[in-house]
Amino acid sequence: GENVEQHPSTLSVQEGDSAVIKCTYSDSASNYFPWYKQELGKRPQLIIDIRSNVGEKKDQRIAVTLNKTAKHFSLHITETQPEDSAVYFCAASFGGNQFYFGTGTSLTVIP
Amino acid sequence: GAGVSQSPSNKVTEKGKDVELRCDPISGHTALYWYRQSLGQGLEFLIYFQGNSAPDKSGLPSDRFSAERTGGSVSTLTIQRTQQEDSAVYLCASSQGTGAATQYFGPGTRLLVL
Numbered sequence: 001g002e003n004v005e006q007h008p009s010t011l012s013v014q015e016g017d018s019a020v021i022k023c024t025y026s027d028s029a030s031n032y033f034p035w036y037k038q039e040l041g042k043r044p045q046l047i048i049d050i051r052s053n054v055g056e057k058k059d060q061r062i063a064v065t066l067n068k069t070a071k072h073f074s075l076h077i078t079e080t081q082p083e084d085s086a087v088y089f090c091a092a093s094f095g096g097n098q099f100y101f102g103t104g105t106s107l108t109v110i111p
Numbered sequence: 112g113a114g115v116s117q118s119p120s121n122k123v124t125e126k127g128k129d130v131e132l133r134c135d136p137i138s139g140h141t142a143l144y145w146y147r148q149s150l151g152q153g154l155e156f157l158i159y160f161q162g163n164s165a166p167d168k169s170g171l172p173s174d175r176f177s178a179e180r181t182g183g184s185v186s187t188l189t190i191q192r193t194q195q196e197d198s199a200v201y202l203c204a205s206s207q208g209t210g211a212a213t214q215y216f217g218p219g220t221r222l223l224v225l
Contacts, residue, residue, distance in 0.1 A: 034213065043202065043216040044154070089154060098167060099144065099214060103153040 002027040004092050006102025013080050014110050021105045023090035024072040030092040030100075033073045035064060038104075039086045047088075048075070080109045113137070115217035117203050123223045124193055132188040132220045136205030143186050144204045144214065145178055154202065160186065193224045 003026040013019050023033075031052040036044035050057045050064045050073065057064050061080075066073040077084055090102040116135045124130050136143050145157040156170035160180040171177070175193075180186040190197055200219040206212040 036216075043218050045216070046213055049213065098156060098159055098169075100156070101146075101154040 002030055002092055002094075002098075002100040004090060004100045004102045006090050006105060008105060009103065010106045010108075012108045012110060015080060015082060017080055019075075019077045019080055019084070019107055019109075021075045021088055021090070021107070022072060023074070023092075023102050024070075025092040025100070026071065027092070027094065028068075028071065029094045032093045033064070033066060034091050034093075034099075035075050036089045036091065037086045038089065044089060077107075080107075082109050082111050085109045115203055115205050115215050117201075117217040117220050119220060120218065121221045121223075123225065125225055126195060127192055129189065129191045130193055130222065132190075132201050132222070134186045134188070134203030134205075134217060136184065136186070136203070137215055138184075140205035140207055140215075141183065142206045142212070142214075143180060144206075145186070145188050146202045146204065147172075147199045148202055148219070149199045157188070157201075190222075193222075195224050198222055198224045 006023045034049035035047050037047045038044040048059050048062050048064050050066050055066055061078045063076040085108050087104045087106050089104050091099045093099045118133045141162045143160040146154040147157055148154055158178045159167040175191045178188045200221050202219045203217040204214040206214045
């Protein structure tokens with residue numbers, strides 16, 4: 001089955017700096033890659049996703065890149081703000097069936 | 112419209128007791144997923160329902176865990192003879208289930224086994 005690895009497990013950045021979280025996956029059949037943000041004590045919420053037919057997607061300060069050949073995808077947050085502090089999870093899925101999640105990255109934005 | 116709901120929000124039980132956790136998916140979503148999240152950990156897949164197909168139970172950690180989905184809507188996750196290591200947040204998610212559809216998560220049930 002699929003195996004998703006996520007790095008780093010913790011990340012601290014100064015407010016205004018960029019943050020990058022990377023995930024790798026093992027199953028070349030995976031074609032959908034969502035990213036979730038989970039604030040303390042709350043449910044995971046989708047922040048951005050990418051499908052395998054595109055290499056990059058951007059939504060304001062958040063972007064995701066996908067390299068199908070290398071089987072990795074990354075989340076980029078620019079101009080970080082304290083409210084970006086949360087745990088971020090990547091996931092990989094084939095056709096929306098079972099989702100395989102990374103182990104999470106705890107992001108702290110220091111004011 | 113209404114999102115995914117779960118009940119109870121919190122459950123404290125004694126070791127050895129059975130518990131039932133409920134999930135109400137978004138109306139019209141054919142896919143339903145259960146996950147377990149231990150403190151400070153990632154999301155552990157438990158079980159996946161898609162329409163009327165046989166569920167994917169490959170993530171259930173032991174035969175004490177079971178789940179049903181009645182009428183293609185509400186789902187119940189049952190844990191029999193609970194153990195302390197079952198303490199975690201149990202999250203339910205649903206999606207439209209067609210192709211790579213977005214999952215929407217419920218608020219979770221926080222289970223504490225004493």
